[in-house]
Amino acid sequence: MIWLTGGALLIAVLMITGLLAFVFFRGITTMWPGPVVKLTMDDGATLMGEITRTEVQRYAAVAAARPRTEKAALLRRASTAHGASPRRRLLRIGNYELTGEHFRWVDDYQVAAEDRPAWAVVVERTAWGRFYGVPRAFIVEGQRVTETPEETWALFGNYHPEVTARRTKRRRLETKDIGRLNAELEAARLAVRAAELRMGSGSGVHAERLRDYATAVQRISNEFARVRAEVAALNAENAKFKMILETADKREVTLALADIVRAYPANQLGFTGKLALYASRWREFLMDEPREANSEGGVFPAIFGTVVMTLIMSLVVAPFGVMAALYLREYAKAGAMVSAVRIAINNLAGVPSIVFGVFGLGFFCYLIGGSVDKMFFAERLPNPTYGKGGLLWAAFTLALLTLPVIIVATEEALAAVPNSLREGSYACGASKWQTIRRIVLPHAMPGIMTGLILAMARGAGEVAPLMLVGVVKLAPELPVDGIFPFLHPERSFMHLGFHIYDLGFQSQNSEAAKPMVYTTTLLLIGIIFMLNFLAIRLRARLRRKFVSVAL
Amino acid sequence: MRELQPIPVGPRGDTVHEDVTDRLARIAAGESAPTETHPEIESESIVLEMRDFCLSYGTKQALFGINMKVARGKVTAIIGPSGCGKSTLLRSINRINDLLPTVRIRGDMLLDGMSIYAPGVDVIELRKRIGMVFQKPNPFPMSIYENVVYPLRIDGETNRGMLDEVCERSLRRAALWEEVKDRLRENALGLSGGQQQRLCIARAIAADPEMLLMDEPCSALDPIATTKIENLMEELKGQYSILIVTHNLQQAARTSDYTAFMYLGRLIEYGPTANIFSNPHLVETQEYVTGRFG
Numbered sequence: 001m002i003w004l005t006g007g008a009l010l011i012a013v014l015m016i017t018g019l020l021a022f023v024f025f026r027g028i029t030t031m032w033p034g035p036v037v038k039l040t041m042d043d044g045a046t047l048m049g050e051i052t053r054t055e056v057q058r059y060a061a062v063a064a065a066r067p068r069t070e071k072a073a074l075l076r077r078a079s080t081a082h083g084a085s086p087r088r089r090l091l092r093i094g095n096y097e098l099t100g101e102h103f104r105w106v107d108d109y110q111v112a113a114e115d116r117p118a119w120a121v122v123v124e125r126t127a128w129g130r131f132y133g134v135p136r137a138f139i140v141e142g143q144r145v146t147e148t149p150e151e152t153w154a155l156f157g158n159y160h161p162e163v164t165a166r167r168t169k170r171r172r173l174e175t176k177d178i179g180r181l182n183a184e185l186e187a188a189r190l191a192v193r194a195a196e197l198r199m200g201s202g203s204g205v206h207a208e209r210l211r212d213y214a215t216a217v218q219r220i221s222n223e224f225a226r227v228r229a230e231v232a233a234l235n236a237e238n239a240k241f242k243m244i245l246e247t248a249d250k251r252e253v254t255l256a257l258a259d260i261v262r263a264y265p266a267n268q269l270g271f272t273g274k275l276a277l278y279a280s281r282w283r284e285f286l287m288d289e290p291r292e293a294n295s296e297g298g299v300f301p302a303i304f305g306t307v308v309m310t311l312i313m314s315l316v317v318a319p320f321g322v323m324a325a326l327y328l329r330e331y332a333k334a335g336a337m338v339s340a341v342r343i344a345i346n347n348l349a350g351v352p353s354i355v356f357g358v359f360g361l362g363f364f365c366y367l368i369g370g371s372v373d374k375m376f377f378a379e380r381l382p383n384p385t386y387g388k389g390g391l392l393w394a395a396f397t398l399a400l401l402t403l404p405v406i407i408v409a410t411e412e413a414l415a416a417v418p419n420s421l422r423e424g425s426y427a428c429g430a431s432k433w434q435t436i437r438r439i440v441l442p443h444a445m446p447g448i449m450t451g452l453i454l455a456m457a458r459g460a461g462e463v464a465p466l467m468l469v470g471v472v473k474l475a476p477e478l479p480v481d482g483i484f485p486f487l488h489p490e491r492s493f494m495h496l497g498f499h500i501y502d503l504g505f506q507s508q509n510s511e512a513a514k515p516m517v518y519t520t521t522l523l524l525i526g527i528i529f530m531l532n533f534l535a536i537r538l539r540a541r542l543r544r545k546f547v548s549v550a551l
Numbered sequence: 552m553r554e555l556q557p558i559p560v561g562p563r564g565d566t567v568h569e570d571v572t573d574r575l576a577r578i579a580a581g582e583s584a585p586t587e588t589h590p591e592i593e594s595e596s597i598v599l600e601m602r603d604f605c606l607s608y609g610t611k612q613a614l615f616g617i618n619m620k621v622a623r624g625k626v627t628a629i630i631g632p633s634g635c636g637k638s639t640l641l642r643s644i645n646r647i648n649d650l651l652p653t654v655r656i657r658g659d660m661l662l663d664g665m666s667i668y669a670p671g672v673d674v675i676e677l678r679k680r681i682g683m684v685f686q687k688p689n690p691f692p693m694s695i696y697e698n699v700v701y702p703l704r705i706d707g708e709t710n711r712g713m714l715d716e717v718c719e720r721s722l723r724r725a726a727l728w729e730e731v732k733d734r735l736r737e738n739a740l741g742l743s744g745g746q747q748q749r750l751c752i753a754r755a756i757a758a759d760p761e762m763l764l765m766d767e768p769c770s771a772l773d774p775i776a777t778t779k780i781e782n783l784m785e786e787l788k789g790q791y792s793i794l795i796v797t798h799n800l801q802q803a804a805r806t807s808d809y810t811a812f813m814y815l816g817r818l819i820e821y822g823p824t825a826n827i828f829s830n831p832h833l834v835e836t837q838e839y840v841t842g843r844f845g
Contacts, residue, residue: 333652420689423647424751428702429679429758438705439691 020525027522030515031281033274036120036132036266038248039091039106040113047104048120048132048248050266052511053090090511094130095247102129103511116267119149121245123255123263126291129509133245136252141240152243153265156257159241163257170234177227179477181220188216193379261291285519290474294502295513299520304478305391305471305493306527310460312395312489313402317459318452320399321406322441328407329414330436342411349404357465360397365389365469369490385490389470391479392489397469398462402455409454413447414440442542449539453532460528463497471495473502496524588620589822592809595622598762598792599644604658606636606643608651613639615816616658621762621809626784626793628807628824630800632839636816637796638686641764644794645681646674663761682755682791686767688747690739690754695731698739698750702758717757724790725753726783745776752783756791763787765795769802781806800840804828812836 038048087108096102123131135152137144138159146152195209238258246252261284264277288298332338369386377385386392417440425435441448463471472492479491500520507513599621606614614636621627629637642648644660646667660667667677679702690698697704699718708714718735722728727749731742739750748768755763765784769777777799784793784806797803803810804824811821812831820827820836831837 418689420685420687421691423650423683424685424689424691424754425701426647426650427645427678427683427685428705428754429675430701430705431675434705438701443692 023518023521023525026515026518028519030519031278031285033122033264033266033269033277035116036122037091038115038117038120039111041106042110042112046248047091047093047106048117049091049093049104050122050132051089052092052103052515055088055090056086092130092512094132095253096128098247098251098253102509118267119153119265120267121153121263122266123245124261124296125255126259126261129292129296129512131245131253131255133247133253135243136246137244139242139244139254144244156243156263160257160260160263163238163241164261166234166238167258170231170238173227173231173234175476178224179481181223181227185216185220188213188220190379197378286523289476292509294474294499295507295509295516299494299496299499299523301475301478302494302496302499302520303523303527304480305475306460306496306524307531308479309391309395309398309466309493309495310456310531312391313398313459314452314456316395317399317402317406317455318448321403321451321455322410322448324403325407325410325414326436326441329411330432330440345404345407349408352464353401353462354464354468356397356401357468360393360400360465360469361389364393364396369393388490389468389472389492390490391470391493394466394470394493394495395489397465398459401462401465402459405455405458406448406451409451410444410448413444413451416447417443446539446543449535449542453535453539456531456535457528460531461497461524463495463501466495466498471498473498473506496520496527500524588618589809589826591823592620592622592821595625597621598623598663599794600661600664601640602659602661604640604643604656604660606639606648606654606656609653613816614643617818619811619818619821621792621794623792624789625808626788626795626806627809627811628803629794629796629811629813630798630803630839631813631819633798635813637813638766640813641683641766641794641796644762644764645678645683647678647683649674679758680760681762681764682758682760683764684748684751684755684766684768687771688744688751690742690747690750692738692740694736695739695742695750696735699753699757701754721753721757722750724756724787725749726779726786727753743776745772745779748772748776748780749783752780752787756787761792763791763793765793767796767798770798777802800828800842812839814839 034050034052036048036050038046040046089106089108091104091106092102093099093104094102117134119134121133121135123133125131135149135156136147138146138152138155146155192206192209192213195203195206199205235258239256241257242254243257243260244252244254262277262280264273269277285298286303287300289301290299291297328338328341332341365386365388369384369388369390372386373381373384421439421443422435425439430438470492472494475492475494477488477491479488479493480486481488500517503513503520504510504517597620599619601617601619604614604617605612617640629640631637639648643656644662644667648654656668659669662677662680666672691701693701696714696718699721700708700714703714703717719728719732722731727746730746731750739747742750748771752763752768769780772780781802784795787793788808795803795807807824809822810824810827812819812827812833812835814835820831820833827836828840831840
């Protein structure tokens with residue numbers, strides 16, 4: 001029996017550590033830069049790119065499945081020439097605008113020659129994915145100023161930082177300033193609409209608002225023009241700098257420096273160079289917005305959304321759950337009713353999470369959100385403000401989902417408070433509430449924290465209900481920004497869990513996105529771990545306060 | 552109902568002795584519970600009077616028609632075998648038993664002539680007038696200082712000077728001041744068991760109650776701590792009327808002025824401690840105080 005039980009534990013532990021190790025390994029290696037290889041094929045074609053995967057083909061299986069196909073015949077020939085199991089590799093060839101594909105499988109027996117060109121450069125671009133090529137010339141204001149890869153690369157190193165700075169500035173102008181102007185314009189329009197709704201069309205207030213609106217439109221369009229001019233100036237400055245790269249099949253392509261996020265000569269990087277690149281990629285991953293349908297760039301909005309939603313959820317669920325548990329344990333008279341409520345709560349924990357999502361959508365978004373819109377945001381209708389999925393409703397839905405966890409944990413914690421303490425407090429002349437507030441609750445706090453930790457872990461990892469109540473693939477605006485009232489809980493948001501699903505199964509460039517799935521998973525696990533770690537630290541501090549001394 | 556037995560002869564051939572079971576039978580047969588109080592107690596000022604007090608937990612009756620007067624400023628001990636209702640009686644005085652949902656009572660108690668169980672009595676006010684010390688020390692998980700001033704805190708007292716003064720006075724009275732004065736801010740759970748119990752006494756007297764109920768306060772303590780608590784009771788007794796439940800007969804004999812013997816939920820014998828221990832009326836009392844049963 002000991003072997004059976006121990007074996008079960010061993011298998012469980014192995015599965016968990018295996019899972020974590022797998023995600024960890026795949027997650028941290030994604031960002032590490034690999035070499036660029038140039039393959040010359042039998043038919044004279046050349047391919048250049050990074051090898052992302054290697055597979056050994058089951059010759060026998062392929063041949064048996066389709067004995068008369070060309071592929072089988074090829075493989076049969078290859079296996080006589082190269083041994084029993086022909087290898088094939090997945091080459092990331094990039095240059096999507098030229099080739100129409102990001103990746104290509106290459107069978108080893110078709111490769112005539114293989115080398116690693118010293119000046120093969122990997123270019124990560126803002127659009128079209130990666131580019132692989134050899135720098136040929138640097139262009140400043142239409143003039144080719146260099147001829148060799150060395151000089152070109154040196155100039156690229158000189159100019160790229162300032163171009164990037166200008167691009168960032170332009171991006172900030174486009175999002176922040178234009179976003180602010182749009183918000184102001186919208187506010188002016190809403191003021192008109194509100195006056196029309198409340199005072200009636202043609203009323204004095206309405207006319208006044210209309211005049212305000214006209215001046216606002218005037219002022220804002222002036223500002224728009226100013227921002228646009230600024231953007232155009234930055235673009236014009238950036239457009240001066242270009243780089244010509246030569247692909248493996250000798251085609252020259254001109255890339256604007258402004259479109260280049262990052263470029264590196266992969267085969268010349270030493271360990272420190274690779275490390276710097278690795279760090280830079282992680283920084284981008286953690287701090288920036290996604291690009292290219294989420295498969296490139298960062299996941300900062302998703303991190304932010306996950307953390308903020310989990311915190312709001314905790315803020316909502318903790319007081320509710322604790323109060324409910326307090327009533328059940330301290331106030332309610334034991335009986336059939338209380339037992340029924342308790343059973344119902346425990347059953348609630350077993351309801352599939354998508355059901356909560358449906359409920360959240362129907363109740364929070366449509367019913368409550370719709371009413372809120374009618375009462376406070378009538379001027380914005382028919383555009384919903386709170387009457388759709390958003391951060392607040394998602395947090396509420398998850399709060400509902402995790403409520404049983406908190407209630408059960410709190411009840412247990414309350415039950416564990418020694419009755420002698422309660423009696424001691426009552427004997428001092430304390431009322432029930434004073435006893436609960438000053439004695440029972442502080443003593444039960446570590447147990448309540450445990451419940452909160454479990455709830456947070458459950459809530460942060462939940463995806464299914466969120467898809468119904470406010471998580472989106474790409475939310476350009478964070479729920480917190482510089483536009484009054486700074487916190488926008490009605491906005492849709494991004495979530496790491498959904499991001500993983502989106503990367504893995506909804507991406508057009510799924511081969512490129514696949515490694516990001518692991519990295520994002522690692523990040524999600526890391527964030528949940530961090531949140532739990534903080535809560536556990538807090539609990540440990542509380543616990544130290546309540547260690548009782550044995551007599 | 553069995554036939555009432557003739558009054559048996561006591562251990563010393565004293566004819567006034569009677570059998571407890573016989574007495575219980577008389578009560579059961581409808582004779583009212585004995586109401587006579589020892590003249591010495593009658594001559595005292597009475598702080599608490601119980602009148603035909605009965606209590607049951609659900610269907611199980613735990614106290615049967617208790618009539619008892621407690622002398623002011625004296626130590627009164629309640630002794631008796633386990634399960635005889637001593638603690639229940641004590642916990643009825645400050646109505647801590649009310650917290651149990653199935654408790655029902657009959658009869659009444661009077662504190663200074665005022666009913667404890669009459670409708671409309673402010674239980675919180677009552678508990679402030681009657682301090683209680685429990686069997687197991689139960690300091691709250693907070694600092695020593697906060698423990699002592701807890702009764703004032705719940706009254707909303709925030710005046711620093713007032714709190715400090717009460718804290719020091721209570722701790723001095725509880726003979727704990729010298730030991731803890733330099734670490735009032737430390738957690739009370741770091742004190743030893745005896746110190747914790749004296750802290751609980753300090754807490755109980757911080758609100759300046761009239762009575763102090765002690766429910767086997769030394770049963771969880773070592774002999775030295777027990778001695779300290781007993782000395783403390785000796786010092787406190789002029790100021791507070793102390794009612795102590797104890798299993799320790801020597802302790803009852805040493806510390807109390809009056810002793811009540813309870814058995815099977817009834818008050819069997821009650822009088823000056825010396826009488827109870829050296830010249831009990833009843834066989835059962837005699838056997839209990841000499842350690843032959845219980």
